[in-house]
Each structure stands twice: as C-alpha cells, then as structure tokens.
Amino acid sequence: MFNLQPVWDWFRTLHATTGINLTIFYDSFDRARFLNGFLTSVELMGLCLVASVAIGVVGAWLQGVRFWGVRAITQGYIQFFRNTPPLVQLYFFYFALGSYLRMTNPMGLQVPIVSGFQWAVIGLSLYAGAFNVEIFRAGIEAVPRETVEAAEALGYSRLKAYAYIILPLAFRISLPALNNNLVNLIKTTTIAYAIAVPEMLYVANQIWSDELNVPEMMNVLLVIYLGLVGVLVFVMGRWERALHVPGYTP
Amino acid sequence: MIAVRDGTLPVLKPFRLAGTSPPALRLNARHGVLIVLALAIAVFIGDAQAQPGSATPSILETLFKWTPLLGQGFALDVAMSFLAMGIGTVAGVFVGLALLSLRTPTRGLAWVVTQIFRNSPWLVLLFYVMLLMPFELRIGGLTIPLPDWLKATFGLALPVMANVAEIVRGAVRSIPFGQWEACEALAFTRRQTMWMVILPQCVRRMTPPWMNLYAILVAGIPLTSVVGVSESMTLTGDILSSEGRNELLVPMYLYLLLWFFIYCYPIALATTALERRFQVR
Numbered sequence: 001m002f003n004l005q006p007v008w009d010w011f012r013t014l015h016a017t018t019g020i021n022l023t024i025f026y027d028s029f030d031r032a033r034f035l036n037g038f039l040t041s042v043e044l045m046g047l048c049l050v051a052s053v054a055i056g057v058v059g060a061w062l063q064g065v066r067f068w069g070v071r072a073i074t075q076g077y078i079q080f081f082r083n084t085p086p087l088v089q090l091y092f093f094y095f096a097l098g099s100y101l102r103m104t105n106p107m108g109l110q111v112p113i114v115s116g117f118q119w120a121v122i123g124l125s126l127y128a129g130a131f132n133v134e135i136f137r138a139g140i141e142a143v144p145r146e147t148v149e150a151a152e153a154l155g156y157s158r159l160k161a162y163a164y165i166i167l168p169l170a171f172r173i174s175l176p177a178l179n180n181n182l183v184n185l186i187k188t189t190t191i192a193y194a195i196a197v198p199e200m201l202y203v204a205n206q207i208w209s210d211e212l213n214v215p216e217m218m219n220v221l222l223v224i225y226l227g228l229v230g231v232l233v234f235v236m237g238r239w240e241r242a243l244h245v246p247g248y249t250p
Numbered sequence: 251m252i253a254v255r256d257g258t259l260p261v262l263k264p265f266r267l268a269g270t271s272p273p274a275l276r277l278n279a280r281h282g283v284l285i286v287l288a289l290a291i292a293v294f295i296g297d298a299q300a301q302p303g304s305a306t307p308s309i310l311e312t313l314f315k316w317t318p319l320l321g322q323g324f325a326l327d328v329a330m331s332f333l334a335m336g337i338g339t340v341a342g343v344f345v346g347l348a349l350l351s352l353r354t355p356t357r358g359l360a361w362v363v364t365q366i367f368r369n370s371p372w373l374v375l376l377f378y379v380m381l382l383m384p385f386e387l388r389i390g391g392l393t394i395p396l397p398d399w400l401k402a403t404f405g406l407a408l409p410v411m412a413n414v415a416e417i418v419r420g421a422v423r424s425i426p427f428g429q430w431e432a433c434e435a436l437a438f439t440r441r442q443t444m445w446m447v448i449l450p451q452c453v454r455r456m457t458p459p460w461m462n463l464y465a466i467l468v469a470g471i472p473l474t475s476v477v478g479v480s481e482s483m484t485l486t487g488d489i490l491s492s493e494g495r496n497e498l499l500v501p502m503y504l505y506l507l508l509w510f511f512i513y514c515y516p517i518a519l520a521t522t523a524l525e526r527r528f529q530v531r
Contacts, residue, residue: 079511079518080507082518083469083510083511083514084469084507084510084511085468085469085472085473085483085510087472087473087475087476087483088472088483088503088506088507089507091483091486091487091503092500092503092504092507095499095503096499096500096502096503096504097500099496099499099500100500183369186371187370187371187372188371189371190372190374191373191473191476193373193476194476201371201373201374201377205377214381214382215382218374218377218378218381218382221374221377222366222370225369225370225371225374226366226369229369
C-alpha cells in the first residue's frame with residue numbers, strides 16, 4: 001500500500017496553521033470510525049438500490065395480474081408508502097414491529113431479531129420500491145400494445161412476455177425517472193441516523209460532538225454526499241446510453 | 251343517395267367488435283385506500299378487543315385521548331410545510347430565472363446553487379442550518395430570536411428552492427420558442443416577455459410538479475424531529491414513553507402514519523387529476 005502518512009501530516013499542519021480541524025484525516029481513531037461509517041452508508045445504499053428495483057419490477061408485474069385481490073394489495077402498498085413520511089415508516093418498523101420481533105439469547109437477554117441496519121434496508125427499500133413500481137408501470141404502459149400482441153402471437157406466456165419483451169423495453173423508457181428516484185433514495189438513506197444505524201451522518205455527529213469541529217464535518221458530509229450522488233448519476237447516465245435502442249427511446 | 255341526418259356523416263367508422271369482452275374490473279387508487287383504511291381499522295378494533303374489562307384503558311381510548319396533542323403537533327407540521335413551501339417557491343422562482351439568465355456568471359452561480367441543494371440529503375441540510383445558524387439575530391439594538399422550528403423551516407426551504415428552480419426552468423423551456431420571437435417582433439423587452447407572456451403560461455404547467463414537491467416536503471417534515479423540533483413525530487415518541495405500554499407502539503405509529511396519509515393522499519390524487527387535464531396531446 002501507499003504510504004499516506006505525509007497526507008495525514010499535511011492535514012495536521014493545516015489544523016495548526018489555519019484552524020481547519022479535519023480530525024478524520026490525521027487522527028487514526030476518527031479516520032477508522034469515519035471510514036466505517038462511510039462503508040456502512042455505501043453498503044446501505046447498495047442494498048437498498050438493488051432491493052428497491054427488485055420490488056419495482058415484481059410490483060409492476062403484480063399490478064397486471066388477473067386476480068383482483070393481488071392488484072388491490074399492490075395498489076394499497078404503493079399509495080400508503082408513497083404518501084407517508086419515510087421517517088415515520090422507519091420508526092414504525094424499528095420501534096413498533098421491532099418490539100414484537102424479539103428472541104431470548106443464551107444469556108437470557110431479550111435481543112431484537114432484526115437489527116437497525118436490516119430494518120433500515122427493509123424500510124428504505126419498501127419506500128423507494130413503492131415509487132419504482134409506479135415508474136415501471138408507466139414504462140410498461142408506454143410499450144406499444146402491438147409489441148405485446150406480437151409476443152402473444154409468438155406463443156409467449158404472460159410471464160415470459162413480461163421478462164423477455166415488455167420489461168427490457170419498459171426499463172429503457174423508465175430509466176430517467178428511475179435515476180431521479182434512486183438519487184432520492186441515496187439522499188434518504190441518511191434517515192437511518194434516526195434509528196442509530198452507524199452510517200456516515202451518525203458517525204459524523206459523534207465526531208463533531210467529540211472534537212467540536214461542526215462546520216468542517218458538515219462540509220465534509222455535504223461534499224461526500226454530493227460526490228456519491230454524482231457517481232450514481234454518472235453511472236446511470238452511462239448505463240442509459242449503453243442500453244439505448246436507436247430509434248426507440250429518445 | 252345516403253341521407254345525412256342529425257350530424258351522422260357517411261364516413262367509415264373505425265371497426266369494432268361488439269361485446270368481445272366485458273370491461274375488466276379496473277382497480278383505481280381509491281380501492282387501495284379503502285383496503286388500507288380497512289386494515290388499519292381492523293388492527294385498532296382487534297387490539298381494542300384483546301383485553302376486555304381490564305383496568306387499563308383500551309387502545310382506541312388511549313389514541314382518542316392523545317388526539318388533541320397529536321393534532322397540535324400536526325398543525326405545526328402543516329404550518330412549517332406552508333412556510334417552507336412559500337419561502338422556497340419565492341426564492342426558487344428567482345433562482346430559476348437566474349438559471350435562464352443570459353449572463354454566464356449568473357447562470358453558473360444559479361446552477362451551482364441548484365445542484366448543491368437538490369443533490370444533498372435533506373437531513374444533512376437540516377443539520378447544517380440548525381448547527382450553523384445563530385439562535386438569535388441582532389440587527390442594531392433589535393434582537394430577533396430564531397426558534398428551532400423556524401430554523402428547521404429555513405433548512406427545508408433550501409431544497410424546495412432548488413427544486414422549484416428546476417421546475418421553473420423546465421416550464422420556461424417547454425414554451426415554444428416562437429413566442430419569444432413574437433414578443434421580440436412586438437418590441438417587448440426580455441423582462442417584459444418573461445413576466446407578461448412566458449411566466450403566466452408556465453403557471454399551468456408548473457402546478458402539478460409543484461404540488462408533487464409539496465407532498466414530498468410534507469413527507470420530509472418529520473425529519474425536523476431528529477434535530478429537536480417538537481412536531482407530531484416527537485410528540486408521538488413522548489406520548490409512547492409517558493404511556494409506557496408496549497402494545498401501544500404499533501397502533502400509535504400507524505395512527506400517525508394515517509394522519510400523514512389522509513393529508514397527503516388527496517394532494518397526490520389532485521396532482522394526478524391535474525396532470526391528466528393539462529396533458530398536451
């Protein structure tokens with residue numbers, strides 16, 4: 001590995017000369033815990049991105065099934081999760097449902113079965129997933145009826161037509177809206193702070209309480225989040241261009 | 251000769267098979283709401299009947315008892331959302347116009363401001379404002395106190411401003427360019443064109459996304475509880491700790507969710523209806 005000590009030393013000198021106190025660089029303890037927080041945040045974002053897209057795909061399929069009850073439940077889920085605050089949802093999962101899901105460990109203590117991190121993944125995925133279902137549904141509706149009929153004429157079953165014909169086209173149509181929602185999801189992961197998941201904001205809060213360097217840590221946070229959103233927008237933009245079907249999507 | 255009676259012209263009508271299939275039972279959003287409401291009521295009643303005749307009041311009674319307090323918290327939520335939306339909209343219109351400015355520095359600065367406030371998490375912005383804004387303003391001898399809720403409202407107005415700016419920019423861009431040229435031909439200045447011709451037409455196009463933004467803002471208001479504003483979310487926590495009953499957790503949070511749902515859902519429905527009405531075909 002590279003020897004980063006000169007870089008850390010530079011930040012120490014920066015503090016001594018200008019008073020800009022970035023302990024997360026020159027203090028090895030703060031550095032380690034901030035890095036952990038950063039990795040927890042990224043892990044949370046990654047898991048939620050994948051799970052919410054999966055929920056969107058499955059939900060959009062469920063919205064088209066013939067059975068009335070399934071469609072109604074899907075619609076109820078979408079409307080409920082779209083129109084209530086994600087923070088209250090998370091509290092509901094963590095404090096309310098979490099209070100029932102407990103087991104006794106070998107020491108005889110009551111411990112939760114689902115950890116805060118897992119609840120954050122579940123809650124945020126369900127929240128973003130509700131938006132994704134609507135986004136994919138709009139994409140599916142934009143697929144020309146003739147294309148679906150052609151698939152039917154070729155003997156595709158409903159599921160097969162969905163997987164091989166409709167979804168690939170719908171996905172391309174809904175990518176811009178999906179981008180927006182995923183950026184939103186990345187920003188929303190900060191609410192995991194409220195249920196004490198040790199993600200970046202939580203760790204930053206601990207650090208500025210210990211070191212009293214609030215403005216510096218706030219700016220670091222802002223820059224890192226802007227960077228993460230930038231990376232997502234860049235990757236999704238590249239993907240959008242790679243998936244582009246000439247003459248089909250604008 | 252074909253007689254033309256009461257407006258029926260002898261034209262070829264599109265071919266339709268009569269009575270091929272009965273119209274499928276289309277689910278609309280209303281059904282989902284009914285189901286959610288039914289579920290919530292079922293939970294309440296089921297819980298309420300779980301302990302008949304015990305000394306502790308039933309869950310429904312407890313919820314009813316705390317409703318006025320929760321209503322106060324929710325009223326603060328609504329007030330904060332109105333204020334944040336108002337400040338954000340006024341500021342956002344100007345930032346949006348700056349995004350369309352002909353001067354490169356103005357445009358660049360507005361772009362940076364928009365991108366920063368649109369792409370950073372609301373909670374981080376809230377912390378930013380809460381921790382870095384003074385708790386009172388001193389102008390000369392006058393001291394203006396800045397309570398927590400007001401600071402939090404400013405914090406939420408920032409992302410609203412950036413989003414409104416994007417909405418304004420998008421709407422102005424969507425007006426056909428011919429209108430600008432027509433105004434130029436009528437010797438309107440750029441400012442006159444913008445305020446008298448372009449923006450009035452934009453209002454219609456901006457309303458649905460603006461309402462959507464408001465619904466998102468309302469969903470973001472409980473974030474202020476994290477930074478210590480005693481709004482409905484905080485009060486729910488207080489109520490729960492003062493009651494200290496485990497079986498109250500699920501109904502209480504569901505009840506709060508229901509409050510927000512009842513407030514936000516009509517807005518969502520109205521937005522969809524407006525979008526459908528304004529749709530350019």
